[in-house]
Amino acid sequence: MLELTDIKAGYGRTQVLHGVTVPSADVVAVLGHNGAGKSTLLRLAIGLIKPSKGRVVFDGEDITSLAPNQRVARGMAYVPQGQQSFGQLTTLENLQLAADGRRRRKALIDAQLARFPALEQFATRKAGLLSGGQRQQLAIARALITEPKLLILDEPTEGIQPTIVAEIEQTIMELAAAGMNVLLVEQHIGFALEAAERYVVLASGHVTQTGEGGKAATSTVRAAMAI
Ligand SMILES: Nc1ncnc2c1ncn2[C@@H]1O[C@H](COP(=O)(O)OP(=O)(O)OP(=O)(O)O)[C@@H](O)[C@H]1O
Numbered sequence: 309m310l311e312l313t314d315i316k317a318g319y320g321r322t323q324v325l326h327g328v329t330v331p332s333a334d335v336v337a338v339l340g341h342n343g344a345g346k347s348t349l350l351r352l353a354i355g356l357i358k359p360s361k362g363r364v365v366f367d368g369e370d371i372t373s374l375a376p377n378q379r380v381a382r383g384m385a386y387v388p389q390g391q392q393s394f395g396q397l398t399t400l401e402n403l404q405l406a407a408d409g410r411r412r413r414k415a416l417i418d419a420q421l422a423r424f425p426a427l428e429q430f431a432t433r434k435a436g437l438l439s440g441g442q443r444q445q446l447a448i449a450r451a452l453i454t455e456p457k458l459l460i461l462d463e464p465t466e467g468i469q470p471t472i473v474a475e476i477e478q479t480i481m482e483l484a485a486a487g488m489n490v491l492l493v494e495q496h497i498g499f500a501l502e503a504a505e506r507y508v509v510l511a512s513g514h515v516t517q518t519g520e521g522g523k524a525a526t527s528t529v530r531a532a533m534a535i
Pocket residue numbers: 319322324340341342343344345346347348349
């Protein structure tokens with residue numbers, strides 16, 4: 309669904325990605341140590357930064373020069389790091405905002421409340437008062453309300469209590485099983501490999517290994533992360 313070819317990109321004159329290629333697959337995990345360039349790669353995928361070289365193809369279309377909103381309109385949704393939501397609005401208001409202007413608005417919101425029972429339980433609570441894990445679920449729910457073809461998730465389990473980590477991992481597995489395409493950055497290598505059809509290891513902005521998720525050993529991946 310999403311194919312990144314020979315991407316060079318960075319911030320100003322600092323190049324972070326040095327010719328990165330990510331193959332198309334239903335679920336792709338991007339692995340690597342802090343600072344390897346994983347978040348930069350996701351920002352590039354959604355169009356927040358533009359490559360100085362390389363091509364981004366989504367659903368057969370070259371979208372390299374498209375802006376983030378145009379990519380969203382084509383079916384991409386991006387959940388950045390940090391459980392972002394509108395803290396002064398309630399859980400429900402956050403979902404309503406994401407659903408604004410869509411047909412079947414209520415059904416879209418209800419589907420996410422059914423998916424995440426904690427969001428239903430705290431529908432009238434301000435998002436800023438939710439736990440980190442609940443805010444992450446809210447961020448994912450907001451993305452899913454847009455009915456994406458591809459969900460881009462940047463470290464969805466980072467800094468979250470273990471019980472909700474398991475719920476979020478289960479959600480990702482369920483979405484994948486239901487046919488959702490996912491581009492996932494994840495520190496938990498074991499889970500990432502279990503979820504992913506393909507994985508890519510980044511080290512200092514270079515791809516040091518790619519392979520099939522289910523078959524890979526975490527030790528091999530760790531070795532590639534350290535190159
Ligand atoms: N807005 C920015 N401006 C300048 N440099 C940046 C910016 N964001 C990230 N970088 C640099 O780009 C490099 C890659 O960062 P990136 O956040 O993509 O790595 P990462 O693999 O996602 O790491 P982490 O897990 O810590 O988020 C780092 O050296 C970082 O300092």
